[in-house]
Amino acid sequence: MRWFIWLSQLFYLLLLLHFQFTSSSSSFFPLLQHYCAPKSRALQSASFLCDNSYPKMKSWKVSTDCCSWDGVTCDRVRGDVIGLDLSCSWLYGTIPSNISLFLLPHLQHLNLAFNDFSFSPISSGFGQFARLRYLNLSGSWFSSQVPLKLSHLSQLTSLDLSHNGFVYLEASFMKRLVKNMTKLRELQLDEVDMSLVSVSSFMNLSSSLTSLTLEACQLSGRMSNNIFHLPNLCELNLKENRELMGVFPMANWTNPLRFLDVSSMTFSRELSKSIGNLNFLRNLGLNECSFTGSVPTSLGNLTQLTHLDLSYNDFSGEIPSLLSKLKELSYLALQFNQLTRLIPASLGSLMKVTEIFLKSNNFIGHIPSSLSFLKDLRSIDLSNNNFEGKIPNFLTNFRKLIEVDFLSLSIKSKLNYSFLALQHVKLVSRNIIEFPNFLTLSKKLDYLDLSNNRIYGRIPEWMFEIGENLSYLNLSHNFLSSIDRIPWKNLIYLDLRDNLLQGKFPIPPFSTEILFISNNSLTGNIPSMICNISSLRLFDISHNMMDLRMNNFHGAIPDTFAKDNQLITLVFNGNLLEGLLPKSLVNCKKMEVLDLGNNKINDRFPYWLEALPELKVLVLKSNRFYDPIGNHKTSGNIFSKLRILDLSHNEFTGFLPRNYFQNLNAMTTKDEGKKQQYMGETDYYQDSMVVIVKGLDSKLQRILTIFTTIDLSSNKFEGEIPKLTGHIPLSLANLSALESLDLSSNRLVGEIPIQMTSLTFLAKLNLSRNQLTGPIPQGKQFGTFENDPYYGNLGLYGFPLSIECSNDELTLPTLPSIFQEDNVSLFSSGFGWKAVLTGYGCGLLFGLAMGYAVFKMENLNG
Incomplete structure (x- = not known):
């Protein structure tokens, strides 16, 4: 049961508890004793920022007074619930607007900081606590606009909405805050988006303020120096507002x-x-x-x-x-x-x-x-x-x-002294030609960076003994020739990129999270036990994280992916891998990117990958996948976060699965106003891939998290186009940023919907070689198209065609020879589908194509 269900019950009972203490009747007491402490689970949360986090409600006992419970404070005389501190309490989920928390009229202190509220909006119900003096919602993964009602809390002396990441505040809120919260002493809004707020709003802040923190709030303009004259101000933090002048x-x-x-x-x-x-x-x-x-x-x-x-x-x-x-x-x-x-x-x-x-x-x-x-x-x-x-x-x-x-x-490698207590050493780009031996006795060494030097040869034996605490080692961009073993048992980060390493692939310790070993000359197979390192997050053997592309690896992918592993991205693109996909991939619960394109994998569609809750990118292009896609029972939550799907150039057959397209929720969600982010973005790595945009290969060095694409081309699908959302023509008309639409060489019937004239960004249209009928819509972008988009549809008429009414007949021109083979019908051996849906947000590129694949080339290759 989600936490808010029993928490809602709890607050309702706390409210009853208030009535019990204020009522002359004692008959309520046994009932209240029975319901005071509902049984709770050990709830997990995002309270990692807390020094001491634990589920406070877990210790609440039925036989004890509710006012003695951990985190609950009551008025000593009246028994009213006046304080609730559930910070760092492992709460998760959303806060319903009708939760009984908002029925506690005497609440003065409320702290829900450092929990996980799943990007839910801050409820306007928090504005109902007329007596509230302290409100802390920081670091709890709220989102959306700060409700205007919170600015009515005139008794507040402390307000903390900081470090939520996706919360924004409008100018009207700030104006009312300045006007109403005259008793405010602490205002902490770090990382709240205040780009819509004029800095002039801060000229009339309460003179009672002792702490004002507005770090990374996207403020802009010239801040009046009045803010530096507030008479009681002890703390002022305006850092990371790069458009702000002062x-x-x-x-x-x-x-x-x-x-x-x-x-x-x-x-x-x-x-x-x-x-x-x-x-x-x-x-x-x-x-x-x-x-x-x-x-x-x-x-x-x-x-x-x-x-x-x-x-x-x-x-x-x-x-x-x-x-x-x-x-x-x-x-x-x-x-x-x-x-x-x-x-x-x-x-x-x-x-x-x-x-x-x-x-x-x-x-x-x-x-x-x-x-x-x-x-x-x-x-x-x-x-x-x-x-x-x-x-x-x-x-x-x-x-x-x-x-x-x-x-x-x-720096000379042979010095007559050593640094016994050194833990962190950084000697980058120093022209060093040997490992500096003054480190030989540095047994406490935790961090060592010797990158971009001229160190050559083997790693000396004494380096393997410099300390059991070594967790970070960067030897990249040197001239190392071999490394037989990696003995540091606590190593987390290892970078051996751009050396001259030869021989077999070294096995990292099980503590490794980040391993870069690209641009070397290693030979042989990658040990299957790599898949057993459950902590591994980034693995670069060419250019990117877990990126094994273009290395000519062959054989089957090992079926040894350990449970609870930390893999986020797995890229085997452009190798000679074959056989079946390993079912143990379902253990990669944190996987966001899976790219197995351009191999020789021979398998049915891996429907079981829908069990990966975070999967955003699935690329299976140019393999030997076969059979229909939808012949299985689904789990119900089908690829709900998937944003990039490429199944092109395989041997899939049958009808396109409606259930998949109806559940691609992430592709239909609007992400307007969100901060621009990239997939796989860390200090070390960003995901990249090649996609088809308007018929051309395009290399995305970084993938925007709002980017979406579907490519199903060069298969043998048949039947109708699946309905994306409701009736196809209506849903297409809703793609307001659509620039390119290709539905050519299919069996579409019926009329071109008049609603498509609303696509004012549409620059390229191809409806040729279908069975469309009726009048061509007129106006807006449709007035810019010539004959080509409608070529090969016998029943179409109207401008720009010379046929003005439905009674005219048009003979379908003979197909070019490339589309003919031994007088076999165009569609007798199946037809190709191509669906490319790319989007970069409102007003930018957004394209959809479902078109013909050249089967002569397919037949020659197949």
Whole structure:
């Protein structure tokens, strides 16, 4: 039973509980005791962001007072339910509008953060809690527009709708919020889409505000500096609003700000000296703000500062020595600026610093020995500067140093010291020719990146002993010749791309999630036990994730896909694979892309793949699949998320299965207004494929998640075109963005529907070689077509044909010789279907084609 059913019952009973405490009758008490705690399941959710998540309702006992239950708070005198904290409680599903939660009139505190509400809209019912002071719906996978009713909660002091991903807020809501929520102290809307909101709305925010976080809200325009003058503001976060501009107050800027982050906003001038007046500031984020000029010395006044990020600007000149006054500083980031000259020795007095990033500036000279005093230093990046000399050996004294990068310093593989505590080492593009042996004693190493160097030969034996904790290893773009084994048992990421590796395919450990080993010279078979690595998510042996295309692999696909595996994309396109599809593919419950095109697989249609709940792309083109598609009993939930289906160039026969086309829900869902995303998009990989668009092969380097296509061409289907949605002509008229329509060389009958004149984007039409009758529709796009689209339909008449009425007769012209073979009828050996449906959203390319396949070529090949 879904959670909201019994949760709804619970809130109803909590309401009754309120009446029990306020009524003079005690006869309700036994009944309430009986229903107080419904039996619940251990519900799973998306509460992974919580430090401590568990199903709070599971501990609720029938024999105890409801007001003592975990997460429930009651008024001590009246017994009213005034607080409900079900954050991180493994709730999932949707919230119905009639749930009894919305009947709790005395509720003052409601926290449903970090659950999974399945992209359901935020209910307007939340606006009914007139006494509500605290509302937190953050990180719970809500979607759609924030209901206007929430702006009526005039008693709110804290509102958090952040980190839901698909929630947007309109200008009218913001105006009413400013007007009604005069008691608001905390407003957190991070990642809520506010692109429709004018920044002028923030000029009249409540002076009571202590916290305002609007990170990544797609705000644009020029923010008034009034927001920096709010008298009680302690936290202000405007970062990641790249179209937002601002100006800091030039003078008299004092308030209790402790946290200020405006990273990625645009401030096209020098950083105001008045920032040094924010005496309480502890965190200052000015990353990527287009600041120029010198780093103001007034920053030295911020003696409580622990975090300072001035990276990715155009600051020039020296690092002010006055920064040495920041005795509480633990994080200093000045990378990617134009800072010059020597690193001041005074930085060695920042005794609490744990991380220093000075990468990509113009520093010269030697690294100051005073840095040896920074005993808590854990991470330092001095790369891409103009330092002289070698790595200073005093750095070996840092027992806590876990990350180091000295890109521009001279690195020799044989050093007379080692870094015992190193956990993170990045030596990229360093011209290194051997594995640096100062790592030989780095037993705690967790991250090692030696990519883009000139390391050659075999991986030395001592590398296999550098640490059981190694989880990330990148040796790509070197000249390695062999790797006999991969012994690191905790390895998660391994990148061996673009080397000279030869020999058999190395078997990765069972912990591996990401394995890149493309562009080498490996030979032999891929071990079948690869399929048993249930954690494997990305596997690149050519160009893409789990991408085995164009490697001339042959034989059958191993039937060893383990249960609960993590595979998202599997591409075997363009090989010589044959035999049957392995039934164990049904274990790939997270599979989104399955591309087996251009092989020699000989099997019936794998209807059992409909059991893959996340499958979005299915490509079986150019194989030897045969028999009808629809001869089986379905599970009822048929490919509901499928957006790309390519069954072309096989030997399928019979009628097209209506049940499949009627259940392709993802292809008919409008995705207007959604953020542009790509399939398989990660930091390492994006899905790609070749599709047919308007009759031509088109390589999609990235596949938009809203892209849809169907290709059934070059088979032997017969019968009617299946109804996509209702009557075919009506459904075609609803494809408002249709640009290309090809229904040629079929057996279509009846009239061309007048509704198709509404297709104002239609640029290409082909209805030739059918049995259509009646008048040709007139007007709009149909006025631009000549005779060719109607060629070969005996019963059609009207403009642009010379036949003006139905009594005229027209002799069907003789077919070109390519369509004839030994006087055999065009349709005697079956006819080809082609259906290509491509869409990039409203107003862009959207095409549908169901046409003739050249059977002479099929017969020659078959």
